[in-house]
Amino acid sequence: MKKLSLTLVGLLALTASQVASAADYVLDVKGAHAFINFKANHLGYSFLTGRFNKFDGKFSYDAKDVAATKITVNIDATSIDSNHAERDKHLRGGDFLAVEEFPTAKFVSTKVTDKGGDKVEVVGDFTLHGVTNSITIDATKIGEGKDPWGGYRAGFAGTTTIDVSDYDFKAGWVGKIELELLIEGIKQ
Numbered sequence: 001m002k003k004l005s006l007t008l009v010g011l012l013a014l015t016a017s018q019v020a021s022a023a024d025y026v027l028d029v030k031g032a033h034a035f036i037n038f039k040a041n042h043l044g045y046s047f048l049t050g051r052f053n054k055f056d057g058k059f060s061y062d063a064k065d066v067a068a069t070k071i072t073v074n075i076d077a078t079s080i081d082s083n084h085a086e087r088d089k090h091l092r093g094g095d096f097l098a099v100e101e102f103p104t105a106k107f108v109s110t111k112v113t114d115k116g117g118d119k120v121e122v123v124g125d126f127t128l129h130g131v132t133n134s135i136t137i138d139a140t141k142i143g144e145g146k147d148p149w150g151g152y153r154a155g156f157a158g159t160t161t162i163d164v165s166d167y168d169f170k171a172g173w174v175g176k177i178e179l180e181l182l183i184e185g186i187k188q
Contacts, residue, residue: 022062
């Protein structure tokens with residue numbers, strides 16, 4: 001009986017240490033160390049690039065249990081910036097983002113798979129233009145460690161491609177858009 005009790009105590013301690021080793025991070029948008037960029041084909045002649053200037057998010061991460069990672073990112077769709085005011089007005093309008101009706105986009109992870117060698121596959125629900133679809137982000141852990149201000153940070157880069165026809169855009173001729181996420185989080 002004594003041996004069983006010690007085994008149970010050991011198991012509880014091990015479980016507690018695994019739970020305690022996961023860390024919660026907030027995206028460093030205040031210090032401009034996180035970015036959400038996009039790239040779209042422009043009429044088959046060139047590419048249009050831009051970014052979303054306003055977003056926030058958080059993630060929970062443990063290098064020893066990558067599968068337990070949880071990620072949430074909220075994007076202010078009104079902050080789209082393609083470096084051209086008139087085009088941005090059009091992108092915010094009814095043909096594309098329709099920001100008056102759908103001012104935010106959101107990503108919530110549902111599954112994270114460690115692919116080895118700092119490679120991670122992140123599957124989650126992406127809501128854009130009022131439509132939610134499952135997407136896969138191929139990501140790489142850039143690094144983690146102490147920062148010069150006494151904090152601790154972790155950074156990742158990831159890409160995914162979405163088809164605007166999956167999100168009910170009126171201007172379906174745009175086709176596919178590549179999203180690039182450069183995420184640096186500050187441990188809480």
